[in-house]
Amino acid sequence: MTSQVMTLSKAINAGLRQAMTDDDRVILMGEDIGKLGGVYRITEGLQDSFGERRVMDTPLAESAILGTAVGLAYAGFRPVCEIQFDGFIYPAFDQIVSQVARMHARTAGAVTMPITIRVPFGGGIGAAEHHSDSPEAYFMHASGLRVVSVSNPQDAYTVIQEAIASNDPVLFFEPKRRYHVKGDVELESSGQGRNAMDTARVVSEGRDVTIVSYGGLVQVAVEAAQVASTEGVSVEVIDLRSLAPIDFEAVANSVRKTGRVVIVHEAAESGGLGAEIAAGITERCFYSLNHAPVRVTGFDIPFPPAKLEKYHLPDLDRVLDGLDRALDRPNSLSGLEIS
Amino acid sequence: MTSQVMTLSKAINAGLRQAMTDDDRVILMGEDIGKLGGVYRITEGLQDSFGERRVMDTPLAESAILGTAVGLAYAGFRPVCEIQFDGFIYPAFDQIVSQVARMHARTAGAVTMPITIRVPFGGGIGAAEHHSDSPEAYFMHASGLRVVSVSNPQDAYTVIQEAIASNDPVLFFEPKRRYHVKGDVELESSGQGRNAMDTARVVSEGRDVTIVSYGGLVQVAVEAAQVASTEGVSVEVIDLRSLAPIDFEAVANSVRKTGRVVIVHEAAESGGLGAEIAAGITERCFYSLNHAPVRVTGFDIPFPPAKLEKYHLPDLDRVLDGLDRALDRPNSLSGLEIS
Amino acid sequence: MPDDAAEFVQLITADGSRPSTSLFEAWVTDIDDAQLVARYEDMVVVRRIDVEATALQRQGQLALWPPLLGQEAAQVGSARALEDKDFVFASYRENGVAYCRGIPAVDLLKVWRGTSQSGWNPYDFGMATPQIIIGAQTLHATGYALGMQNDRSDVVSVTYFGDGATSEGDVSEAMVFASTFKAPVVFFCQNNHWAISEPVGLQSKEQLVNRAAGFGMPGVRVDGNDVLAVLAVTREALERARRGDGPTFIEAVTYRMGPHTTADDPTRYREPAELAEWAQRDPIARLGAYLRSTGALTDEVAGTIDETADRVAAELRAGCLALPDPEPLSLFEHVYSEPHRGLDRQRDHYARYLAMFETAPTRPAVQS
Amino acid sequence: MPDDAAEFVQLITADGSRPSTSLFEAWVTDIDDAQLVARYEDMVVVRRIDVEATALQRQGQLALWPPLLGQEAAQVGSARALEDKDFVFASYRENGVAYCRGIPAVDLLKVWRGTSQSGWNPYDFGMATPQIIIGAQTLHATGYALGMQNDRSDVVSVTYFGDGATSEGDVSEAMVFASTFKAPVVFFCQNNHWAISEPVGLQSKEQLVNRAAGFGMPGVRVDGNDVLAVLAVTREALERARRGDGPTFIEAVTYRMGPHTTADDPTRYREPAELAEWAQRDPIARLGAYLRSTGALTDEVAGTIDETADRVAAELRAGCLALPDPEPLSLFEHVYSEPHRGLDRQRDHYARYLAMFETAPTRPAVQS
Ligand SMILES: Cc1ncc(C[n+]2csc(CCOP(=O)(O)OP(=O)(O)O)c2C)c(N)n1
Ligand SMILES: Cc1ncc(C[n+]2csc(CCOP(=O)(O)OP(=O)(O)O)c2C)c(N)n1
Ligand SMILES: [Mg+2]
């Protein structure tokens, strides 16, 4: 086994390189992904290695990026489209939900859409408007798509390859705030059997309460679990990885054990993933639940200016407060209770 | 009080006419809404009465319809945009979620977006692909928007006027399958105080279980309540009307009483409104609930061909089955139980 | 009325004469009378299919039908210019194109009868199934062309769209991509003068063909009711694409003589005089007149063609009525190509739900 | 290099001479040397603001800054053609336009310092706040123009966008609407040759100005580094719109001499030689040379202008540092203009949550 320490961004880059080496039908498309290597350098060096036809800088038109990807998939290619930032995916919404998602069903299975859509997402980086959105819930509601997110370099490396290898279209959400975090990556962990992409991962085991999260906030969940443990609370942390479909088996197994759950994400609460997770858990674990599932999420507001994002985004204190509520105890910090 | 029997479609037409008469800044925009009066004739006769500048046939470009509506709102108009069918709103998604929804917040309140977006939605009419979508959940997750739907002529008449009068942008979802249903309409019920648009309506009271629905399926819920009553079950039916924000006070009041709830909609289950409603109810009524909230919805599939829609769409039997599940009893029809 | 031959390529005039003055004659020197008779047959059959499908709709066998009445030459002329290996991405009205691609007529009906979302396997005929989202398919065609270019093949992709579609951002974006990458794609716009109730003048003050130059591609305006002229200009465009010189925009000037769909009532928005005027330029009558003048079309030949058309129509009707209703559980098929835990669960659930009814009594009728 | 004056309108050459041969001279007969000195000052001040803001970013006071270096003439020339009542819808780089509209420089910084999503009240200056979604504002401008047309006012709306933006569907759709309805709107495209790392040739094989004709509007290509020429062509376009003759597309050929934003490193994708070549056509140097040749720009005048620029820069810096951080609960403001039960509940909740900390001990540090 070759293992290497690398950042999450480099792990995606390595995964893309591996996927392109393994299958010459894999092509990358996007704005500034060629010479520049992408504004986050995720595709750095790939155009040098694979040429301009396989790493295509496209004109500025997101609908066209996805729409031509549909045609390329028709022609037997496996396009990997980069959307430069979360907030720029909406012009492509029609092509994604009406075409990419439905072409396989529309043609009764004759045409497959092995398209991967890479989307750097989320806040915590002090960015300007439209650069910190969390649009994942829109896509989990659009039947025909798969939606995944990763929280660490190993998963980044493995899951991007699984997403590309999937014959179904996959939205791959990359947590920008974690791009530069390093971790060990087994470079040979790819290719053999699909499971990282489809399954949730238990990050740390616990008995008293479960935290379900994904992407950029898994780390905050882990930190909350550490602090809670100093207060004698044993927290199980689950990293969903697959946002659509959700691995409810893994989630329900945990909640049946702990009886309590806190769901953490950056996106707005209303209609966010937390709603589906809470509803799905309640359906499956009603008699095991000691408290209603607690949601700790971004507020129902457009992403705020950078100086305010720390209030908007779930942080350690808000996750701990969520844990306290799930545990039916007063806020462990202030001793106060809010309902 | 002038009361008149009219269809739901005529009630919207009458509401539009009234709004245009009351305020000359109200203008209508859309494809085929002028001479033709819209493919559903909702705007019939309005161009004759108000002229081509106030009832504008636009080129075929949904993003432009919404994008120019933003500019018109900047200029002090109150645009009412018709999207011809549910499935054609996605090309306008970017302008709706990034511009219409956020302009007020972006400009710290300086600019208002009193834009109404009329969307004939849902299935049950045997239509071709893209003509039966239920995209409401996408918009309830987009902060800055209000989302409403109506189920009867009176609400149609009142709520369309309230939506137009609102200084916030409103998505107004019209249940196509109910366009031709007649009902009494008080023509003077408009203008005085805003409440229909913001509040849920208890359609029929009951003790044993609550059904929450909206739009085209309220009628199915009512029918299910009737059948259930012949089996000795007392069902309370709630028509949400406001989908964002949800009137959780009304919903929770009912569920605290009944302890059981079935949520019914056409859209896909995953990430649909049912998820938010179930999660919100569980958060508010955890200790009153005798059973997990039950969702009876469309499946997680692209809307199927017309010959299959009757299986996809929640119908009387499926709602009754949902009621049985919520009541912890075997299926009242077959005596069998499915978990 | 843009029927002035000076404004477009025309090889056979509205009254059926053939002045042979156009440079585009060079593209159809191989087309003899026998072949023109074959195109005449195509158009007659295609119109017959259209009439039969319209009748089936009126009789309640189809939920809807989008007639191509009047656009036969635009569709047959262009589709017959293609090679088998080429690939078509069309909208919902290209029934004539589909016929020429060899797609059984009954397959066209599945969508409108509501038994499936599409009627055929695109790879079997080199034609994608109908696209309802206006303009979306122009991007698919451009992407397909990029794929062909990547593979160094000489396949060309052709996309059909309407005058109304030119307003959609997707069509402009497709032209940008096609031009930038010199994609081997032909943009075939059928300007049939109407987008439902909206006249073409609402979409553009300028001739649509002029859109092409600004996007860096040649544009050709052709008499869309002249099957030979359409064949010629399409051949030229295909040849340009095949030799690596990139996309072409063709505006075929034609007319939607029927309603937008069977659900539409055009008397609400257009003058009968306009229709009458276009009837003078009927694509079938014109070619018929020309072929009668050359002697290639005799009553006997015409009779045989009508018989063919009647046979196709009869088969169509029989095929339509025989189309099986899909099984309830087919709802869940082909949404994903690989197992999906969420949907698999819903399918299981629903299968068990349906099974209950097999043993169950009938529910009493609702009093609503 | 498209710097050939034959290809665009130019009144003052790159080396500062004024041949006075262009027909567009007619549009600037009222512009005397004093006014040109004022435009020179505009450009110097605008560049000084840009330099100061870049420095503030380097010093960590701003998260980001999008420099306009090199585009001063395009922005000042066009903005100074406007009347107060006109309305501008721009992107994120139009700091020079904002300056000319009278917007205090410090207001430009709020977005980039992250204290708010926009810096000013659009109605106070006739200019919408910056738009980040590429091309979206062109539709807003078109809609605003339709509103002005409805109101029979003679206000014109002007939209600024880049060369890259021309590929976005929204821009094409805006041109369709503007043309169809003869909206009083000017499409002002700053072709600065780059969209981040992508050269303009990737967006279009054709001169961007040629897009105009196909959409049925006049197009003008102007030397975007010649403030006087830009003033002239913009005046013409405004006049056309004001008299009811509809939209115009202006392509101002200029160059982004700096990085895309302070986060960008252009050495990764473009040649130093290209930058050096464009430095020869610097808009400020050119006008300076011309005004020195007429005697209007003396060392003394130049010194006064520099003092003004320094004062503005000093105020900008002081203003930036004084920008207050927003209050946490302002998160919930202005999302809706009317009460909203969902958000009001979240606000209440969060207010109580925050209040807890006022009395609470500090949480122990996390070991991560
Ligand atoms: C994105 C989208 N918007 C609206 C519609 C509704 N619609 C169906 S056909 C049509 C008119 C299309 O006109 P044109 O492009 O000229 O094609 P034609 O029908 O004349 O063949 C419209 C508006 C649609 N199908 N898709
Ligand atoms: C819809 C959308 N896609 C992508 C981006 C990311 N982006 C920001 S600026 C830019 C380049 C724009 O180039 P151009 O239009 O030439 O304007 P310039 O920056 O040169 O002024 C890109 C791709 C965006 N802001 N919006
Ligand atoms: Mg048409």
Ligand SMILES: [Mg+2]
């Ligand atoms: Mg640029």
